[in-house]
Amino acid sequence: MSIVHILQKAVIKSLNNIYNLTVTEQDFQINLTKNEFEGDYTVVLFSLLKKNFTSPDILGIQLGNDLIKNNSKIFIAFNIIKGFLNLSIADEFWIALLKNNYDDTCYGKQPLNGKRVMVEYSSPNTNKPLHLGHLRNNFLGWSVAEILKSCGYKVFKSCIVNDRGVHICKSMIAWQMFADGATPQTNNTKGDHFVGEYYVKFNDEYKRQVAELIEKNYTQKDAEKDAPIMKAVQQMLQDWEAGEFSVIELWKTMNGWVYEGFAATYKNIGSDFDKTYYESNTYLLGKDIVQQGLDKDVFYRKEDSSIWIDLTENGLDEKLVLRKDGTSVYITQDIGLAQQKYEEYKIDESIYVIGDEQNYHMKVLKLIAQKLSVASADAIHHLSYGMVELPSGKMKSREGTVVDADDLVDEMINTARKHTEELGKVKDFTAPELVHLYKTIGLGAMKFYLLRVDPKKKMVFNPEESIDFHGFTGPFIQYTYARIKSILRKEKFDPVINISTNLLKSEKDILVAAEQFPLVISEAAKELDPSKVANYIFTLAKTFNSFLSELSIIKAESEEKKQLRLQLAIMTANILKSGMQMLGIDVPERM
């Protein structure tokens, strides 16, 4: 049980003892004591005064005395300043915490709780390569999955590939027009980039044709509609839906190229899925749901036979759920897929890692599912994340300001190599060891950079800052870990020695931080927020570095102190490692 919980219970009990008063955890606050005051944890008394106490000092003294009387092994002293009851916690408590947990590599994690949850993330289109925005999505999805696992959930990672639709046909048409039979092999280009080039070529040609028509006195709108290349795309989409052999074959071939490219990228960044759904298989889902909705009068049919739902009483608009030609739209197939996931995996929670531009869509999705009383409705949870912007503004594919995922990964790994070479600390590494190290550091820097901020907020990606390996960065934490490992290689740990010593300030600081790890994990899981973990391990690493600069482990004053500090080092290393793992980041033994 965490110290905060112990303290909460103790306060509740003491108030009951002294005043026969019943309060709950919500009635008072417990904080870490500020540095400038004596004590470790603080009970804020003001809110309790509302329960008819004369003065905070009297309440504080009586409460403080009772807490110590009943918990003499934990609380040893208190002081009261302006309504804050500051409690000092016994060194024995901290040392017991250390002794019981320092070598537990699962410290802070919880056993299986029987709950099953699916995390859907990545969800790429198959007409162009992955970019920076996908990276944030991937890292978030992966990390949230890991955090939930640490909290005892059985997690399934899934991905829905948007493998059909107009955007795919654009690349296909352009390939037919311009490729002259070229393939990724003949051009020596990664498959997804190869197909992406034709998507760009389509847009260039389309723009050219539109301009041409406007010169012939077309309006902008008509020109966009009548451009021959756009007509060809629409024809191709119809042919695809009709299952025309040559179109399907081309579609399979080009998607195949893209999948090869994606597979390489996913492998490189360490991302994978337990289940991949393809929109070409799911886009027809939801027809029976539409029928259900009509039967229940949740949906209604318009004159042109399209089917709608009226959400105006929920403050939203009317929404189409089935086209007049009888095909499902995005929202319909999503309800179908939600249901399918639920049935296939028997999940209790279904998390969607999707950008915040789809907040409205996800709201509508859940609302419709609820109105239909679909079993999976309440399980739906949208992890909405903000866009990644550049210092110059938004990424725009048309202006070529999109940051390509593969390029960025390469650049980060390259920067890691340059830094490492300059420092020259691992000259004895073999070539494969070096390659592995550069990747660990480069990817670590990138993942940490994208995960360290609140997912809900949009963020600015500053290329210069992101390649900085100092301060609040992945490599800083990796470095702290490597230093600890280096010390542990030099000095043997002797677990027999029984430690009973007074703790110095910077020794205790580490334990106070370590004690919070379990709470941080459950908080991060509750909020689906990896940045909580990132911020925490950064603070812990800083605390440890500060300790290390002040006190020596190997040259400790006594054997007992040396053993104590070795245990502190081991525990810190374990927490840093498992925290980083929850972010999808490896830690190197040396760097």
Place this chain on the structure above:
RNA sequence: GGUCCGGUAGCUCAGCUGGAUAGAGCAUCAGCCUUCUAAGCUGAGGGUCAUUGGUUCGAAUCCAAUCCGGAUCACCA
């Protein structure tokens, strides 16, 4: 226009279920490598927490209004 999200140091961000003098990192400046990895440590400067009003013993945090920025409101996905 409706709805939703955001505005904290030069920059990037914490803090937001109300609590003590608003915190980090980067950048700037000043120190620390015969001593466990200097990708480190210590210190300094830097703030009208967008604005105004309200609630409260107490507001960056809650409420209202205003200003600024963004997203969204498709028979696209």
